[in-house]
Amino acid sequence: MALVVIQFFPIILNESDYVPQSDFMVENQVPATIKNRLQVSCYDCHSNNTDYPWYSKIQPAAWFLEDHIQEGKDELNFNEWATYSDRRKNSKLRSIISQIEEDKMPLDSYTLIHKDAILSDEDKRMIIDYMTALKDSLE
Numbered sequence: 275m276a277l278v279v280i281q282f283f284p285i286i287l288n289e290s291d292y293v294p295q296s297d298f299m300v301e302n303q304v305p306a307t308i309k310n311r312l313q314v315s316c317y318d319c320h321s322n323n324t325d326y327p328w329y330s331k332i333q334p335a336a337w338f339l340e341d342h343i344q345e346g347k348d349e350l351n352f353n354e355w356a357t358y359s360d361r362r363k364n365s366k367l368r369s370i371i372s373q374i375e376e377d378k379m380p381l382d383s384y385t386l387i388h389k390d391a392i393l394s395d396e397d398k399r400m401i402i403d404y405m406t407a408l409k410d411s412l413e
Contacts, residue, residue, distance in 0.1 A: 291323075296356035308404050312352070315380045315391040319346030322353045327387060360412050367409040374398050 294300075299309050318324045324343055350366050358366065373379040374393065385392045393401070 294322075294353055296354055297321075298352040298355035301356045302408060305404070308401055311393065311397050311401060314388075315393055315397075317352060318388075318391075319343050319380075319384070320350045320352050322347070322351065364409055364412050367405050367412070371402050371405050371409070374402055 298304070299312070304312070319342060324339075350369070355363070370379075375398070380388075380391045380393070
């Protein structure tokens with residue numbers, strides 16, 4: 275009975291068709307190969323536009339997703355990149371690099387269902403090299 279009742283408490287969806295001028299991709303004119311990998315592997319949790327899976331309409335999975343997405347956006351929101359100070363950008367770039375190097379991102383719980391989000395060794399190297407060059411340009 276409780277499972278039926280909780281279905282009537284939907285989440286507020288993290289969806290937007292608008293790409294702000296403050297977006298990471300806009301501000302940095304990211305190469306297409308890196309842009310694609312970031313959008314597929316990072317943007318669902320680290321932007322204002324999530325591509326929701328079918329199970330996002332079922333509670334309590336929807337609550338888990340909503341919480342996870344909010345945590346991701348609180349940590350890094352690619353759509354708000356231009357609003358960050360250079361110091362914060364530098365910190366975020368260092369964090370992105372280390373998270374990818376240590377295989378902490380994308381999360382295993384995400385790639386379990388989203389196989390296309392798994393980063394190959396080549397993807398990792400390409401993203402790390404790009405983020406390192408971007409970080410170095412800020413210093």
